Amino acid sequence: MALKRGIVLLEEYNSSWGCEYCLEEALLRKVLGSRILEIHHVGSTSIPGLKAKPIIDILMVISIFDEINEIAELLKPYGYENRGTQGILDRYFFAKGPDDARTLYLHITLPNSNTYYNQLYFKKYLIDHKEYILEYAKIKEELALGFRLILVVLMGFLMLLLILELIEYF
Numbered sequence: 001m002a003l004k005r006g007i008v009l010l011e012e013y014n015s016s017w018g019c020e021y022c023l024e025e026a027l028l029r030k031v032l033g034s035r036i037l038e039i040h041h042v043g044s045t046s047i048p049g050l051k052a053k054p055i056i057d058i059l060m061v062i063s064i065f066d067e068i069n070e071i072a073e074l075l076k077p078y079g080y081e082n083r084g085t086q087g088i089l090d091r092y093f094f095a096k097g098p099d100d101a102r103t104l105y106l107h108i109t110l111p112n113s114n115t116y117y118n119q120l121y122f123k124k125y126l127i128d129h130k131e132y133i134l135e136y137a138k139i140k141e142e143l144a145l146g147f148r149l150i151l152v153v154l155m156g157f158l159m160l161l162l163i164l165e166l167i168e169y170f
Contacts, residue, residue: 010051010144017045020056024104031074037061037111042119047126051137056104059119061111068092080106091115
């Protein structure tokens with residue numbers, strides 16, 4: 001289970017994703033102990049029957065962001081990279097695994113934050129309304145295809161620029 005950064009590839013639901021989450025939760029609890037107020041398996045890999053990128057998403061709740069640098073240092077030996085807030089001010093984002101084999105995303109947030117409610121309610125809604133799982137999967141597949149098409153067009157454009165530069169050079 002891993003995916004190269006920048007690649008969007010959906011797989012059929014795999015029940016082993018829940019086991020992967022449990023192993024990682026145990027590791028995080030061991031390393032961070034009482035700093036963790038809550039921890040949840042979120043994202044598409046947490047929803048039975050939903051296609052997903054093979055990357056586990058974990059939502060972890062801490063009491064204050066003042067500890068984030070210390071948490072980052074504690075997690076670094078286990079392959080976690082602190083990617084900052086990435087524009088979402090109530091969440092810190094950590095990626096696990098090298099760029100060519102991402103295995104896990106850790107979202108660290110505060111109690112009662114928008115990120116907290118958005119992640120948990122979206123999961124609960126899809127689990128409670130299974131009829132929307134297929135609809136959501138279709139949207140994800142269309143977006144993934146669109147992403148791949150954008151990459152192909154971009155690569156073609158870059159090749160054209162390179163060719164034009166070469167023609168101008170010679």
